[in-house]
Amino acid sequence: MKQKLVYIAGAGHSGSTLLEMFVSGAPAHVGLGEIFQLVDRRNSRIERVNEELCSCGEIIEQCPYWSPILATLNNIPREDEAARYTALADGFAQRFGPEAVMLDSSKTPEGLAAAIGCGAFDIRVLHLARDVRSWLVSQRKSYARNGVATWRANTARDGIFKGTVRHILRTPLADARRWQKVNRAVEELVATHALPSLPVSYERLCFDTDAMRREIEDFLDVSIAGYGTAAARDDNHSVFGNRMRFDPEKLQEIRYDNGWMRDNSWLLPWTVSPSLRRQNARLQGRGTRA
């Protein structure tokens, strides 16, 4: 029997940690975080499992759930992504039993393709998207936090040539293309492999939580308890996501950053690209009208 897996797909900075915590309110669901990072041959983060924390509070390497699985992974070559993802499925079934459902918030289409390719999973996709206007503004904020928001900052850091290229790749137009590309890749994988998929709007999760919850419950055929309450499970072992995963109480009040309404950096890509507006509407679950 294949291991049941709910894959949270979408672009980074779309609220996947929040959605994972929300969906882990179903009794059979166990939140594991961005587990493709343990599988991805190009990712070096697995070398930091002796410093990064699991959501249970232990260093990942010492977490009672992950430590035996990491020992198994150590014996599988980095190149064999299919065997590594399969080892995650086997370790999960051993620990939680055949009825439990893995919550994987790896987000990337590469991770989804690997999960499909290994053949170990019965996959349902929650295709999470934050309104692209809000997402573009959050990218700007993240560049500002990291000191790479302007051409001057980029060239001071990386020199005139590399810095200019990096600056161009960080403009709203380039970001919008990236957002479209990632989300289109998810849509194509879902269509090609005929996977059950539900568009989950981050905005609706914040503003219309009960209706969004009912749609997710129908789609996954589960009942989601009030998150952060005693009814929600407390043995998630979520790795590599947003730090919010250590603080379920934050979920009690889902807050939405509406700063994008006062920031117009989304305006240019939004204006010049009808396909961006259409895709945004589609992923918000509002049909094809833009």
Ligand SMILES: [Zn+2]
């Ligand atoms: Zn843990």
